[in-house]
Amino acid sequence: MAHVELRNLEKRYDNDAHAVKGVTLSARDGEFVVLVGPSGCGKTTTLRMVAGLEEITSGDLFIDGERMNDREPKDRDVAMVFQNYALYPHMTVFENMAFPLKMRKVPKAQIKIQVEDAAKLLGMDKHLKKKPKELSGGERQRVAVGRAIVRKPKVFLFDEPLSNLDAALRTQMRAELKRLQRSLGATMLYVTHDQVEAMTMGDKIAVMNKGELEQFGTPSEIYERPATVFVARFLGSPAMNVLPGGIIHEPGESYFVSDMLKIKLNGHFEAGNVHLGIRPEAIVLEWESKGTDSISGKLILIEPIGSVTHYYIECEDAFGGTFVASVPHGPVTLAGATLSLGDSVTFRIPSESIHLFDRQSGKRMD
Ligand SMILES: Nc1ncnc2c1ncn2[C@@H]1O[C@H](COP(=O)(O)OP(=O)(O)OP(=O)(O)O)[C@@H](O)[C@H]1O
Ligand SMILES: [Mg+2]
Incomplete structure (x- = not known):
């Protein structure tokens, strides 16, 4: 052809x-x-x-x-x-x-x-x-x-x-x-x-x-x-979660920091203002906070759509807004209790699943 x-x-x-x-x-x-x-x-x-x-x-x-x-x-x-x-x-x-x-x-x-x-x-x-x-x-x-x-x-x-x-x-x-x-x-x-x-x-x-x-x-x-925040949010449903923050350096390590989070990054990144992206399916729900890579929030919506359930969490981070976590099969039980609306939950953002975008240009950083 x-x-x-x-x-x-x-x-x-x-x-x-x-x-x-x-x-x-x-x-x-x-x-x-x-x-x-x-x-x-x-x-x-x-x-x-x-x-x-x-x-x-x-x-x-x-x-x-x-x-x-x-x-x-x-x-x-x-x-x-x-x-x-x-x-x-x-x-x-x-x-x-x-x-x-x-x-x-x-x-x-x-x-x-x-x-x-x-x-x-x-x-x-x-x-x-x-x-x-x-x-x-x-x-x-x-x-x-x-x-x-x-x-x-x-x-x-x-x-x-x-x-x-x-x-x-x-x-x-x-x-x-x-x-x-x-x-x-x-x-x-x-x-x-x-x-x-x-x-x-x-x-x-x-x-x-x-x-x-x-x-x-x-x-x-x-x-x-x-390649960009736009692409990250355009493809995938629900859309990728995006959180503004910064990259800082501490001896030998790069960290993403926002109001409530501090996540050690895999690899070296230039310091500056960024957007952190995390897909809903990459978020890990926990009952309580274990480390600085977790945020707490309130469960405001549960959307069971069959093969997965979407949990909408209004988080306590000043810049965070609402996060969505997708979990295969539901309902989620943590420590034997079933999650329900209004519950306070914590979710972890695993470093290996993070996407970082320059906040000015919107371009992917690694
Ligand atoms: N004949 C035309 N004269 C002037 N401007 C036009 C003309 N056709 C399209 N445009 C403009 O060019 C831009 C792109 O239009 P286009 O039709 O290519 O978009 P699209 O991606 O196909 O959108 P949609 O998904 O709505 O079909 C729009 O801003 C539109 O207003
Ligand atoms: Mg068209």
């Missing part, structure tokens, strides 16, 4: 909105790359520049080593599926899927073969004569995808294709799209603002914020070593 490369891609709209600020990333042949980030961060704009629907202000776009900046959309060999994919209501499923081929004046017999192939792949071969209104939401979605795959393009661009579906269907389509992408060996750029979709579907994830690329890496790299 294809290798897609974005080099320092910039977009300024005429009204001077600086929508995309120097994004550099690449999707190797057959790779599934997810662009994720909050609303307005420039995901759709980035995708539209790749598709050729939006002019590239500066930077370079390469597909298989060829510079595409000035190529017409139809000459880029990409297919895009939009968030609000519109099917033609008066056309059958077959006609909807055949449409892009018809536009390209592909011979009828060839169209039939390609549409039927695509329909089979999507499990839609029994629905080819139906009109969109006779289909379920998921089936309509499949027709929109079918319309993109009939042409066998080099690159697929998907812009939040599942956002109109309910939760159960979304989960199912997620798995289907991933399977489809694998079986086609397609190179795919996929936009979503759903972090679960990003983590489960992407071979690589590009996390965007305010037009900038914050981090580009595999799901595990991004989860285990977030």
Whole structure:
């Protein structure tokens, strides 16, 4: 299929909105790359520049080593599926899927073969004569995808294709799209603002914020070593706990200190103002404080969600606010007693699970 490369891609709209600020990333042949980030961060704009629907202000776009900046959309060999994919209501499923081929004046017999192939792949071969209104939401979605795959393009661009579906269907389509992408060996750029979709579907994830690329890496790299506080808090649910504090040195050792905490750090860090990050699942609940790496607080919310339970603790540290601890299976018993709302609890922040970010730049420190 294809290798897609974005080099320092910039977009300024005429009204001077600086929508995309120097994004550099690449999707190797057959790779599934997810662009994720909050609303307005420039995901759709980035995708539209790749598709050729939006002019590239500066930077370079390469597909298989060829510079595409000035190529017409139809000459880029990409297919895009939009968030609000519109099917033609008066056309059958077959006609909807055949449409892009018809536009390209592909011979009828060839169209039939390609549409039927695509329909089979999507499990839609029994629905080819139906009109969109006779289909379920998921089936309509499949027709929109079918319309993109009939042409066998080099690159697929998907812009939040599942956002109109309910939760159960979304989960199912997620798995289907991933399977489809694998079986086609397609190179795919996929936009979503759903972090679960990003983590489960992407071979690589590009996390965007305010037009900038914050981090580009595999799901595990991004989860285990977030490059910025923004990335740390954007991926993971509940979000990573973040506590402001400072790094101080004592002979031979670096410590994180805040109002109530003092944690000996593994390794040497420069002194200064930082944010400490700790994932909810890395927090250890205790009945009472044992060391300076523990804080006490009051249990204000218990959220059992099946496989794990989230404990929200309003902590006594002046800068701490509310911490969340996730514990597999619940309810938690400490020294034989079950935790309940209003209890005073202590939690420990294990040094080996800490993430440290420079408070000024937001960047990871190690
Ligand atoms: N045609 C346009 N003219 C001017 N500004 C635009 C245009 N399209 C988008 N923008 C601005 O560019 C920024 C990025 O928009 P974009 O649609 O790429 O965001 P997004 O990440 O796709 O958001 P969402 O998740 O809401 O779809 C926004 O601030 C938006 O207002
Ligand atoms: Mg968008």
